[in-house]
Amino acid sequence: MSPRPKIGLELSFIIEAAGKLADEHGVNAVTLANLAKKLGIRPPSLYNHFDGLSGLRKKLAIYGIDKLYEAMANAADGVSGTETVLAVSQAYVDFARRHPGMYEATLLAPNPEDVDVQQAGAKIVDLSVRILQAYQLEGERALHAVRGLRSILHGFSALEQKGGFKMSLDLNESLFISIKALLTGMEHGD
């Protein structure tokens, strides 16, 4: 009872192709027809690898989250203390800029409650918690801080991507100033 393992390594290749499609032509271009054409196969053949468009969206979301985590974790390496949060934040927005489609797909899973999706996202939350341990925040306050940081990072990335910031004002500066303010405000907490 043995399948055909030689092409068994295709699945990751397929998801990668879907990611490129998303980055190059927008997440709306991630259609079974486009993906099949890019791979040189017919749309129905894709059903052998994932469960339809919903399945593809889920796998692409997880793939994007993993890549984002990887970028953040790499950025955290080598720096320490309060510098870390800025390095990781830079990596976050850089990922969203370099991979706009994959970043958008990150939040486009059909069911966010899905255990696999949750698990992928949990790694980013955990990393964020660890990073913020450089700041002396007791108990719940640390968790609120994580939510605040994630909100800024996602809100900033999404608004930048959707053209929400039209003022001619350095974008990275806005982000860094905001994050520093959030954290010093958290420390000086009332």
Added chain:
Amino acid sequence: MSPRPKIGLELSFIIEAAGKLADEHGVNAVTLANLAKKLGIRPPSLYNHFDGLSGLRKKLAIYGIDKLYEAMANAADGVSGTETVLAVSQAYVDFARRHPGMYEATLLAPNPEDVDVQQAGAKIVDLSVRILQAYQLEGERALHAVRGLRSILHGFSALEQKGGFKMSLDLNESLFISIKALLTGMEHGD
């Protein structure tokens, strides 16, 4: 040269119907077929009122932005000083909670650079600038603060909507603590 004005008031009615569709069944349910069915007409007839699906998405985005602005402006009425930003923030996330589809449609305009869309969004930015004048922020720092505030508000709303916050921890508290921290951090700025 006179048309048929009796049903001329339909357009706002149509967009409202699209908004309900978005809130009740998700923004993906805002299709010409569904909208036409809800209105009791045939899909092609909708082309008399807007320029296809793209036109509908644009009008729905502007409609949502206007409604959001209205909610924020109402919340700003009656309060003053540093209380205002919290009241307005509460109104913002409440709108996103009560109108998830319309809120999502807010950032789904086919072309964010469109002058009408920009104009609608500018009102929200202006209001934010005015609100933050209660804080003594000089020049560019005030603009960075507006970006930070908008990032938190959108990021928080989007992550909440997408099920990004699974920790059992009061959501409003997270938002308020984060916004207060951002603003006090901005004041104590380095």
Added chain:
DNA sequence: ATATAAAACTAATACTATTAGTTTAAGGGA
């Protein structure tokens, strides 16, 4: 060699948006 099973295929169905061209009906002006 042969059976198994992954992974491709063709064909068909049901949904989408969209265009073209036609019909209905409300007013305004003669």
Added chain:
DNA sequence: TCCCTTAAACTAATAGTATTAGTTTTATAT
């Protein structure tokens, strides 16, 4: 009162989408 204009509906047809059912290819394990 009649007619002309014009908004706003319609039908019919096209192209693109996901999806299902059933078939064929083919590599590998036994």
